[in-house]
Amino acid sequence: KQEVTQIPAALSVPEGENLVLNCSFTDSAIYNLQWFRQDPGKGLTSLLLIQSSQREQTSGRLNASLDKSSGRSTLYIAASQPGDSATYLCAVNGAGGTSYGKLTFGQGTILTVHP
């Protein structure tokens, strides 16, 4: 059974810092990995999607990497801003057969960026 772990559970940083959120998964047979952002009381917003054949994806100040063989992904946020404060979720999409299309989520990292 796939398990996804995110470290740290919570992170508080001053504005302007570069930061890294970590995600690890136990089964390397994945189709893709997706990073989401969730604001309090809101739905999930997709930030980056990395297919299993890719090593990284970038969108603005965000960069996500994937090392499938070691079961790890990182989300790098450059020059953090107070508006980046949210919960960040990592989710793994199982590969093939009955696993395809079913996401396994990590518990999330609660990020607070203070002015």
Added chain:
Amino acid sequence: DADVTQTPRNRITKTGKRIMLECSQTKGHDRMYWYRQDPGLGLRLIYYSFDVKDINKGEISDGYSVSRQAQAKFSLSLESAIPNQTALYFCATSPIAMTENTGELFFGEGSRLTVL
């Protein structure tokens, strides 16, 4: 307007009542999912559907049922609600077209259900 719309957004009900949460999407995606989110447990898959004639149980389907009325509509029912079904429920969709975004999930805003 949101691409994935859930109704109701908030609902308070009593134990034993039948509840239906509805989801509609304008993204034209074939695949639809229902997840629930609980503090400390993350999001867990309840049911999913890969097309109108396909319904599959997820990780925690007991106590729930679904109906895929059309490509754009996927409803989740609690036949007899119980307090431990209090949670935030999310509907999601994904495309099957073979593009670089294959497998990407798009979520609705969520439906907060409280069972007293």
